[in-house]
Amino acid sequence: MPKRGAARTNYWSLPDLIESPSFLMTIGAFLLLLGPLIVLHELGHYWAGRLFGVRAMTFSVGIGKELWHRIDKRGTRWRIAAFPLGGYVLFAGDADATSKPDAAMANASPEELKGTFPGAPMWQRTLIVLAGPVANLLVAVAIIAAFSMAYGVPNQSPIVRGFADASDAKAAGVKLGDQIVAVNGSGVDSADEVTQRIAIYPGGMVDLTLIRNGNELEVPVKLTPISVDDGLGNKAQISNLGLDFAAPVIAQVGTGTAAEQAGLQAGDRIVSLNGNAISSFGEVADYVRPRAGQSLKIGIQRGNQLLAVDVVPRPVEVTIAEGQKETVGQLGVSSGERNRLGPVRAVVYGFDESIDIMQRMAIGLKQIVTGERSVKELGGPIKIAQYSGQSLNVGWDAFIGLVALISINLAFINLLPIPTLDGGHLAMYAAEAVRRKPLGVRSQEWAFRGGMALVLGLAVFVTFNDLVSLFAS
Numbered sequence: 001m002p003k004r005g006a007a008r009t010n011y012w013s014l015p016d017l018i019e020s021p022s023f024l025m026t027i028g029a030f031l032l033l034l035g036p037l038i039v040l041h042e043l044g045h046y047w048a049g050r051l052f053g054v055r056a057m058t059f060s061v062g063i064g065k066e067l068w069h070r071i072d073k074r075g076t077r078w079r080i081a082a083f084p085l086g087g088y089v090l091f092a093g094d095a096d097a098t099s100k101p102d103a104a105m106a107n108a109s110p111e112e113l114k115g116t117f118p119g120a121p122m123w124q125r126t127l128i129v130l131a132g133p134v135a136n137l138l139v140a141v142a143i144i145a146a147f148s149m150a151y152g153v154p155n156q157s158p159i160v161r162g163f164a165d166a167s168d169a170k171a172a173g174v175k176l177g178d179q180i181v182a183v184n185g186s187g188v189d190s191a192d193e194v195t196q197r198i199a200i201y202p203g204g205m206v207d208l209t210l211i212r213n214g215n216e217l218e219v220p221v222k223l224t225p226i227s228v229d230d231g232l233g234n235k236a237q238i239s240n241l242g243l244d245f246a247a248p249v250i251a252q253v254g255t256g257t258a259a260e261q262a263g264l265q266a267g268d269r270i271v272s273l274n275g276n277a278i279s280s281f282g283e284v285a286d287y288v289r290p291r292a293g294q295s296l297k298i299g300i301q302r303g304n305q306l307l308a309v310d311v312v313p314r315p316v317e318v319t320i321a322e323g324q325k326e327t328v329g330q331l332g333v334s335s336g337e338r339n340r341l342g343p344v345r346a347v348v349y350g351f352d353e354s355i356d357i358m359q360r361m362a363i364g365l366k367q368i369v370t371g372e373r374s375v376k377e378l379g380g381p382i383k384i385a386q387y388s389g390q391s392l393n394v395g396w397d398a399f400i401g402l403v404a405l406i407s408i409n410l411a412f413i414n415l416l417p418i419p420t421l422d423g424g425h426l427a428m429y430a431a432e433a434v435r436r437k438p439l440g441v442r443s444q445e446w447a448f449r450g451g452m453a454l455v456l457g458l459a460v461f462v463t464f465n466d467l468v469s470l471f472a473s
Helices: 023-051 122-150 168-172 191-199 258-262 281-288 343-369 381-394 396-414 422-435 441-472
Strands: 056-071 077-091 179-183 205-212 215-222 226-229 235-238 269-273 296-302 305-311 314-321 324-330
Touching: 023 056, 023 077, 023 122, 023 381, 023 396, 122 343, 122 396, 122 422, 168 215, 179 191, 258 305, 269 281, 343 396, 381 396, 381 441, 422 441
Parallel strands: none
Antiparallel strands: 056 077, 179 205, 205 215, 226 235, 269 296, 296 305, 314 324
């Protein structure tokens, strides 16, 4: 049956962690992940500025002490700095790397303002600022779209086929055969969508819209918070309905496994185990798990044929808790229906998935601000570095999937309405549109100081969180 935890259903979610990579691999993976994303973000600002004739004075990858620079024919200083935790484009008319307007430009003539950032119309400044986060969003969309075409997307129908031992949905009245069509009024098409929508409301209430015997009904469900560990000492709260949506159909047979040796094939439907009828894939896992080394007779449906196959599950040692291991039986098969998408549908799916992830980030941030989630769930550069190394250790697919997730994170964070971030600039432009004139120089000065203090304070806090979890793990 399904476990009380979150499965990795997409290549752009956090990978299942394996043994720790070397320190050099971790650092290399971190730079390989973050460096290109920073460059692409800043190139978004740079090219938008060039499109509107705004001169770029400096293009910096990283912050702090300069390690290398080159000045191009347009006078732009391209530089690499010591700390690869950010970057910036300094346009003509900016006072510093935060794009704070230079006070000296306040009384500049139209001729002096030509080609400067403050001299550009507000709609152009808005597009220049938006171009950075949009560049990160497009990177994620491209990766998700490519994976959707190459590997397919989860397409398991949200039909209830089984329950976990402790199922919030079952306790609320959900029954076998029910089809979930909406969560909190928002329609869902797959089991994966249900899982993602539920996970972000630990301890909360959700309303499920079900189809039962052709009738639609609403079922409110009180969710139990579940603590999960990312393998790096960082704990988070999620929720799970405790439902099994997977039909007992084999999607993949592992090489060299007991299932392959017994002749099981992708597409086989498991209908019984030792004469016991099976209706969900979770039941297969539950039955096989305690029977390592025991001969099992599996009834399968292959096309129009009903076959009986003898299989001996192989013993595999797994970690069930910190410092605790258990030997379990495994067939070496996996479930999960996936559909490969064409180019147009894949791009649309990439946008939908990216926006959905950003919405879940917004909900999670709101829960942290309101105290529904612990601030300890916030991670920083050390956590990103660890995940980078782990992902690369798993394989390039996992690493590139993490690139998509971090790229979405960068787009989301930069759109927060905090002065010094892109979202803070956009908020000021909104205020300027309402007031029909820019904020005063003094007001902007205090806003940028406050924003910088908040950003630096947050950076120190998440790094402290990372160090605590690092030494606790």
